[in-house]
Amino acid sequence: MSATSWCIQGMGRTIIIGDVHGCLEEFQALMTLVSYERGRDRAVQLGDLLDRGPDPIGCVRFAQEQHMEVLRGNHEDKHIRWRRHEQTRGAKKNPVQGITGIRAEQSLALSDHDLQWLHGNPLMLDLGDNLVAVHAGLEPAYSVAQQSHAVSRVRYVDAGGQMVGFIHGSLDRPANTVFWSGRWKGPESVVYGHAIYSLTEPRIDRFDGGACYGIDTGCVYGGQLTAMIVTAGSSDVEFAHVPAKAVYCEGFQPTST
Numbered sequence: 001m002s003a004t005s006w007c008i009q010g011m012g013r014t015i016i017i018g019d020v021h022g023c024l025e026e027f028q029a030l031m032t033l034v035s036y037e038r039g040r041d042r043a044v045q046l047g048d049l050l051d052r053g054p055d056p057i058g059c060v061r062f063a064q065e066q067h068m069e070v071l072r073g074n075h076e077d078k079h080i081r082w083r084r085h086e087q088t089r090g091a092k093k094n095p096v097q098g099i100t101g102i103r104a105e106q107s108l109a110l111s112d113h114d115l116q117w118l119h120g121n122p123l124m125l126d127l128g129d130n131l132v133a134v135h136a137g138l139e140p141a142y143s144v145a146q147q148s149h150a151v152s153r154v155r156y157v158d159a160g161g162q163m164v165g166f167i168h169g170s171l172d173r174p175a176n177t178v179f180w181s182g183r184w185k186g187p188e189s190v191v192y193g194h195a196i197y198s199l200t201e202p203r204i205d206r207f208d209g210g211a212c213y214g215i216d217t218g219c220v221y222g223g224q225l226t227a228m229i230v231t232a233g234s235s236d237v238e239f240a241h242v243p244a245k246a247v248y249c250e251g252f253q254p255t256s257t
Contacts, residue, residue, distance in 0.1 A: 022053025047073025
């Protein structure tokens with residue numbers, strides 16, 4: 001484990017887990033590593049339990065069994081929309097792209113209870129002491145209270161701090177944009193997933209009075225599953241990591257700064 005300065009008010013620990021993407025064995029191993037105890041610790045998972053890895057359904061059900069607070073990531077949103085269209089489309093083609101083959105089979109394996117739980121998960125959580133959790137990031141043009149559904153998918157923003165999407169078919173940074181954390185100046189600190197810079201270490205961008213912590217370290221691409229641990233009364237944040245058991249998904253491209 002490694003540490004960096006932070007402090008949070010309250011009791012116990014808050015354990016925040018990055019993108020899991022179906023890596024159930026690593027998910028379970030990480031919770032064992034950090035000695036997670038239901039009722040004592042607060043467990044928060046940043047979304048994207050689904051897709052890419054070997055057991056996304058198992059990840060959804062493990063998170064429920066452990067009474068974790070889970071954010072609704074962009075992959076969960078896509079499956080929710082796909083299932084809704086499947087139930088109503090008749091002979092028409094499902095307009096939600098990217099869910100075919102095994103992903104479609106896995107989506108259909110989600111129970112109605114699973115879907116209701118995923119749909120009911122929040123887009124943002126206030127973790128206390130000026131720290132917020134989101135799946136992807138924030139738009140610096142707006143305060144935390146003014147954020148939109150973009151918190152589940154934002155990467156790059158323009159000079160005014162508003163989200164700019166990818167050009168269709170490309171994951172390259174759009175022209176005249178920067179990664180959102182380069183323009184976020186608080187006052188809230190932020191912990192997020194979604195964007196991978198490294199397969200070994202989280203990304204920390206500091207600003208006056210706080211920091212943005214990116215903890216998706218690409219487990220599904222053969223990297224690590226990372227947890228950020230905030231302990232009440234401590235001035236440190238700890239990071240715990242479990243290495244991937246395999247490369248489950250090819251094609252990792254680090255997010256551009």
